Amino acid sequence: MDFFVRQKEIVSIVGESGCGKSVLAKMMLALVHPTSGTLLYNGRAIGNELDHWREVQAVFQDPFASFNQFFTIRSQLKSSFHLFKTKPPKKEIEDRVDNALLAVNIVPREIEGKYPFELSGGQMQRMLLARIFILRPKVLIADEPTSMVDACCRATILDYLLKLKEELEMTIVFITHDIGLAYYVSDRMFIMHEGRVVEQGEPDDVALNPKDPRTVKLLDDIPNIHKEWIRR
Amino acid sequence: MPVFEVRDLHLHYQMRYGEKIHAVAGVSFALEEGEVFGIAGESGCGKSTLVNGCMGLFIPPLRPTSGDVLVNGESIMNLPPETVRRTVLGRKVAMIPQGAFNSLNPTRKIKDLAADMIKCHEEKASTTRTEIYGRLRERFTLIGMDAERVLNSFPIQLTAGMRQRCVIGISTLLNPALVIADEPTSALDVSTQKSVIKMLFDLLDEGIFSTMIFITHELPLLRHVSSRISVMYAGEFVEVGATEQVVFDPRQPYTKALMGSMLFAEPGQKERKPIAIEGAPPKLDKPIAGCRFAPRCTEARKDCAALKQEIREVAGRQVKFTHSRARNSRAISATAKSWSEPSIVWISLSGRRRLCL
Numbered sequence: 001m002d003f004f005v006r007q008k009e010i011v012s013i014v015g016e017s018g019c020g021k022s023v024l025a026k027m028m029l030a031l032v033h034p035t036s037g038t039l040l041y042n043g044r045a046i047g048n049e050l051d052h053w054r055e056v057q058a059v060f061q062d063p064f065a066s067f068n069q070f071f072t073i074r075s076q077l078k079s080s081f082h083l084f085k086t087k088p089p090k091k092e093i094e095d096r097v098d099n100a101l102l103a104v105n106i107v108p109r110e111i112e113g114k115y116p117f118e119l120s121g122g123q124m125q126r127m128l129l130a131r132i133f134i135l136r137p138k139v140l141i142a143d144e145p146t147s148m149v150d151a152c153c154r155a156t157i158l159d160y161l162l163k164l165k166e167e168l169e170m171t172i173v174f175i176t177h178d179i180g181l182a183y184y185v186s187d188r189m190f191i192m193h194e195g196r197v198v199e200q201g202e203p204d205d206v207a208l209n210p211k212d213p214r215t216v217k218l219l220d221d222i223p224n225i226h227k228e229w230i231r232r
Numbered sequence: 233m234p235v236f237e238v239r240d241l242h243l244h245y246q247m248r249y250g251e252k253i254h255a256v257a258g259v260s261f262a263l264e265e266g267e268v269f270g271i272a273g274e275s276g277c278g279k280s281t282l283v284n285g286c287m288g289l290f291i292p293p294l295r296p297t298s299g300d301v302l303v304n305g306e307s308i309m310n311l312p313p314e315t316v317r318r319t320v321l322g323r324k325v326a327m328i329p330q331g332a333f334n335s336l337n338p339t340r341k342i343k344d345l346a347a348d349m350i351k352c353h354e355e356k357a358s359t360t361r362t363e364i365y366g367r368l369r370e371r372f373t374l375i376g377m378d379a380e381r382v383l384n385s386f387p388i389q390l391t392a393g394m395r396q397r398c399v400i401g402i403s404t405l406l407n408p409a410l411v412i413a414d415e416p417t418s419a420l421d422v423s424t425q426k427s428v429i430k431m432l433f434d435l436l437d438e439g440i441f442s443t444m445i446f447i448t449h450e451l452p453l454l455r456h457v458s459s460r461i462s463v464m465y466a467g468e469f470v471e472v473g474a475t476e477q478v479v480f481d482p483r484q485p486y487t488k489a490l491m492g493s494m495l496f497a498e499p500g501q502k503e504r505k506p507i508a509i510e511g512a513p514p515k516l517d518k519p520i521a522g523c524r525f526a527p528r529c530t531e532a533r534k535d536c537a538a539l540k541q542e543i544r545e546v547a548g549r550q551v552k553f554t555h556s557r558a559r560n561s562r563a564i565s566a567t568a569k570s571w572s573e574p575s576i577v578w579i580s581l582s583g584r585r586r587l588c589l
Contacts, residue, residue, distance in 0.1 A: 017392060017421040105510075120512075121275065150274040150449045151493045155508035177421040180495035184502060207497040219497070221422040225479055226498075229456040230430055 001197045003190060005139075005171060012174040012182035012203075015192035016218065021175045024192070025143045028173065029058055041139075054083055057137035061144035063124035067116040073127055074111060077101075080134045100133035104160055122153035129160045136168050143175045158185060179222055183207045191215045233305050234262035235443045236286075236325075236410045241299035243278075243285045246292070247517075254297070254516045255281040257467045263410070263443045266436070270458030270475065271447045272490065276513055278467040279447045283412050286445070287325045288316045303409055322353035326408040326441070330415040332395040336387040343368055343383035346402045353406060367405070374438075375401050375431060393424035397431060404440050412445045417453070429457060451491055455479045463487045466513045466524035473549020483546045485531045523552075 001024075005011050013021050026032040027039055030046045030053075038045060046052050060066050067076055077097050081087050088096070098108045104126040116124055125145060132140060142161060146154040162185070164170050176182055182189055182203070189206040191199040191214070199212040210216050223229045243256035256278045263269050273279050284294055286301055288308040301308050303324040311320065329335050336345055347364045365383070372379035377397060387395055396416060404411060413432065417425035436444060446457045454461050455475055462472040463486065471484040482488045492507035511528040514520060523529070526536040541552045 015421075016423050151451075152274050152449075152490060152507075152509035154495070155493050155506035156510070158506070159508060178495070179422075179497045180501065183497035184495045184506070203497075203502075204499075208499065218422065221426045222497070223422075223426075223450075223453050223456050224496070224498075225452045225455045230426065230433065 001192075001195070003197055003200065005173060007138075007171055008165070008169050009187045010165060010172045010174060010185055011188045011190065012176060012186040013190045013192055014176060014179055014182045014218070016177065019192045020195040021177075021192055022143055023195075025058065025141045025173070025175050028139075028141055029053070029056060050083070054085070054135075055137050056139040056141065057132055057135055058141040058143060059125075059128045059132060059145045061147055063121060063128050063148070064116055066128055067124065069116050071115070073114055073116060073119070074108075077127070077131055077134060080131050083135060096134055097130075100130040103133045103163070104130045105156075106130070122149045122156070125149055125153075125157055126160065129157070129164070132164060133168075137170065139171045139173070140164065141173045141175070144177070145174075146181065147176070147178070154181070161185070179207055179219065191218065193218075234302075235265050235267075235304060236445075237262040237300075237302040238286065239300040239302070241282070241285055241301065242297035243281055244295055244297050245281075246295050251517050252297075254519070255294075255467050256285060259299075259464075259467075259469055261462065261469075261472070263445070265442045267460070268436070268444045268446055268458045270454035270461040271445060271464055272449060272451050272454055272461060273464035274449055274490075274509075274513070277464045279464060280414060281467075282464070283327060283414050283445075283447065286410075286412060287327060288320050317353065322349055322403070322406045323408055325410045325412065326403040326406070328396075328400055328403050328411060328413040328416045331419055332392070332399040335399055336395060338387050340386070341383070342385055342387065342390075342398050342402075346372075346383070346398075346405060349402050349405045371405060372398075372401055375435065377401070391424075392420060393428065396420060396424070396428050400428070400431060400435070404435055407440055409442045410445065411441045411443075412447070414447045415449075416446075418448065418450075425453075429453075449490075450494075451479055452494055452496075463490065466520075467516055468524060468552065470525070470552045471549060472551075477547065477549045481547065483549070484551045485529045486525045489530075 013024065015021050023032060027034055030049050041052065041056065067073065074097065077100065078093055081093055101108045101111065106123070106126060111119070119127070145161070146157050149157060158181070161172060165172055174182060174185060186203050188201065189203050190197050191206060191212065193214045199206055199210060199215045206215065207219065210219055238259055238261050241256055241259045242254065245253040245255055247253060259282060261269065271279055271282070281294065284290065285296065288301065288311055290296060296309055308316070308320050308324065336342070343365060346368050350359060350364050350367070368383055369379040372382055375397060377394070382390065382394065382398065390398065400416070417428050420428060432444065435441060446454065448454060451461070458475055460473065461475050461478040462469045463478065463484065464470070465486045471478060471482065471487045478487060479491065482491050489507050489509050493509065495501060495506055509528055514524050514527065522537045522539045523532070523541055526532045529536065543550055543552055
């Protein structure tokens with residue numbers, strides 16, 4: 001597959017389960033190496049992984065699987081600073097963790113001493129985003145960040161992601177099977193099928209005027225409240 | 233007589249030091265044969281607790297406070313656990329859970345898991361192994377699966393969609409009167425979701441089960457699945473009505489917020505910011521006098537959190553309000569504490585009122 005992502009852009013990669021979205025995310029995070037071809041970041045092949053992770057970070061689908069249940073949330077947020085080349089002083093770490101929590105509307109004392117299992121899924125997803133506010137990467141790979149939260153919390157998570165983009169001028173790669181979500185947030189959309197990009201372009205073109213039959217089928221499979229979805 | 237009926241059900245969790253969490257408060261509804269009843273609500277609103285209550289499954293610390301649950305006119309409340317296992321689970325009421333993979337023992341083949349359903353819940357315990365596997369092959373073929381291959385597979389060898397179909401096949405083996413589908417498609421992509429729901433409809437139309445409760449937080453999905461929808465919040469039903477009414481013309485502020493939080497790939501969506509419902513549901517360890525949604529409600533008035541709620545009829549559906557917001561709304565009765573005959577919906581058409589079942 002061939003594709004590119006511009007700086008400060010939000011792109012969405014949409015497709016069915018098993019089409020290769022998460023594998024692509026792992027390749028962009030240098031967690032998996034391509035069989036052939038090249039993946040370039042800022043025009044260069046990915047070298048040292050630690051250097052890469054300082055600039056490219058991820059938010060995953062299951063926040064509980066992303067945090068260690070045996071350590072407090074605050075201690076795990078503070079451990080994010082291990083990724084920095086020069087670890088800031090203790091007071092600065094505490095302040096930056098507090099500011100990151102406030103950025104996602106969590107009062108720091110509310111999570112003092114708390115473990116991941118004591119929070120809801122929506123709150124834990126905010127913790128993942130707080131971590132991103134601490135790390136301030138240039139690129140964020142959001143792999144189904146809202147699929148495990150309710151619709152009413154989804155909008156809140158989206159707001160924080162858009163806030164990240166505005167404040168940190170971040171590039172965001174959204175991976176999702178929710179076309180409504182992809183249409184709303186994206187500057188461009190890619191439709192994946194069986195490991196290939198079958199259609200790409202602006203949301204209005206891809207979602208409203210699809211050309212590829214596989215995109216048409218994917219859109220038909222989404223329950224639309226205004227038209228018939230299943231024939232009985 | 234309704235196939236399934238819940239009458240003013242109250243459920244609570246008995247905590248260690250004596251406090252009670254009132255997880256379900258005053259839920260009532262009745263289902264007729266062939267009906268699909270949708271329940272929508274966010275995580276923690278009491279949907280799964282209600283499911284357990286509807287199955288008579290009171291695993292501590294969950295306990296019934298009051299109310300009744302009837303299947304074909306017979307109460308299934310307050311039965312001993314062994315009686316629930318032998319006569320209710322799988323036979324009168326079956327559940328299709330959310331995460332199929334977590335419901336299937338990864339160390340056993342599908343045929344053994346399915347056979348357990350028959351051995352544990354069917355009255356006639358003398359069914360032979362050959363008879364059991366014959367029935368499994370027949371049922372799995374009926375639901376459109378390669379019976380021989382699937383039954384002899386381990387769960388890890390199947391795709392997510394196939395695992396969910398297996399769970400549906402196993403849950404409906406004993407032809408229950410009611411199937412409760414608790415978020416059966418939330419972990420699936422849209423194409424698999426559509427095929428799984430089509431399968432549920434096929435089984436309903438074939439008469440494998442009589443009626444279904446479909447639970448989800450996605451109201452647009454219920455638009456196509458259910459004939460009636462109830463919206464649940466903090467243990468209560470806050471709006472109950474025909475599907476088109478609730479989806480296209482929600483009246484209760486929480487229902488409006490839930491619909492407003494949906495995202496659609498359609499013109500105008502980019503300009504229409506989805507509604508974010510800030511805050512968290514209330515703690516249910518103490519009685520709540522007024523509206524449970526008031527602290528998070530953008531339409532709340534000063535007295536909403538304190539005033540007792542009424543069930544009002546608004547534009548053909550039943551809504552829980554603390555004050556009369558809608559024109560032409562009327563209280564069902566001044567002292568109504570429970571939903572009155574929710575299986576009968578009055579729909580106003582061109583000024584005439586018609587009784588619809």
